[in-house]
Amino acid sequence: MYKIIYEADSGPGKLFDIILLLAIIASIALVMLESIKGLDAEYHSFFNISEWIITILFSIEYILRIVSVKRPRKYILSFYGIIDLLSTIPKYISLIFGGAHALVALRALRLLRVFRILKLARYIGATDNLSKALKASRFKILVFITAVLVICIIIGTVMYLIEGDASGFTSIPRGVYWAIVTLTTVGYGDIAPQTGLGQFLASMVMILGYGIIAIPTGIVTAEFTKQSNQKIHTNTNTCPNCLKEYHNDDAKFCYECGHEIK
Secondary structure (H helix, E strand, O other): OHHHHHOOOOHHHHHHHHHHHHHHHHHHHHHHHHOOHHHHHHHHHHHHHHHHHHHHHHHHHHHHHHHOOOOHHHHHOOHHHHHHHHOOOHHHHOOOOOOHHHHHHHHHHHHHHHHHHOOOHHHHHHHHHHHHHHHHOHHHHHHHHHHHHHHHHHHHHHHHHHHOHHHOOOOHHHHHHHHHHHHOOOOOOOOOOOOHHHHHHHHHHHHHHHHHHHHHHHHHHHHHHHHOOOOOOOOOOOOOOOOOOOOOOOOOEOOOOOOEOO
């Protein structure tokens, strides 16, 4: 049961995960269709019964995942364990609070299991490398964001002094808001400078925005390049004791807890 539920290398395991993904997609589609008032009025009973059937099946699957591992707490507190729980309970909560069943859209996160089924190892490895790159560059990005925030405060204050209430810059926070919107090239257009000096400053901020956007990309790219030479493993072996993944292809024991991997 463990090999079927947690691993996709075997035929039964792959079939189980494919059926699970189809059920998740069906559930999300039902919730989306139910939100259309015309369809809900005509097929409400069908939507409700179908959602209950899927919810009960997911509840059984969640229980089987717990009983098939040696350390259930490890699965319950894992990323997939939390997602599985959150995607199951909304329908039950809807019995008390109406409308809560719409939260079953969280089941879309369970579609991440498609990486294991289709063995898209290159994408799994790329995602892992990207997360490591983001983690390694977090302090540089934090310093960069702090510097941008200081620049926005300065620009917002200067624009407040230049334009004043007549142009909509009624306060310094309002000016800072405009600076952030302009610097990020969003440009809502709800506030705009009217004076020549203000428009000149706005032009400089817009040009500066294009350069600033590229900086965090360069920081993450540099760190990502350092991770790109790591070997990507294609198996889906999961430790039955601690549920760790991404073992070496020829591993016989878990790198985390030392438990035997079959």
